[in-house]
Amino acid sequence: MDDSKMVGGKVKKPGKRGRKPAKIDLKAKLERSRQSARECRARKKLRYQYLEELVSSKERAICALREELEMYKQWCTAMDQGKIPSEIKALLTGDEQKPPQSSSTKSSKNSNQS
Numbered sequence: 446m447d448d449s450k451m452v453g454g455k456v457k458k459p460g461k462r463g464r465k466p467a468k469i470d471l472k473a474k475l476e477r478s479r480q481s482a483r484e485c486r487a488r489k490k491l492r493y494q495y496l497e498e499l500v501s502s503k504e505r506a507i508c509a510l511r512e513e514l515e516m517y518k519q520w521c522t523a524m525d526q527g528k529i530p531s532e533i534k535a536l537l538t539g540d541e542q543k544p545p546q547s548s549s550t551k552s553s554k555n556s557n558q559s
Contacts, residue, residue, distance in 0.1 A: 520532070520533060
């Protein structure tokens, strides 16, 4: 026990406890820090772009829904006055403009079922 000391019944070794200081070049450490900061700023910029696109798409959807709501309000107002809007008449009678393929497809399906 020439290099160690006895303290309270325990053997104490000379030297510091804990992690040894890393022998990393200070310039390399600073460069890594700068690179990390650049990458962080780039990620932040991409995130903000994504969020801005998300907000604009949601705003467009809200505008479309508001226009649809306004149309329905006008229809209700017209019906309250005893008038039936032409769009509703078309929906009720099935005279809605259909592409030629869908009407021919339905008629061919109906003929196949008979």
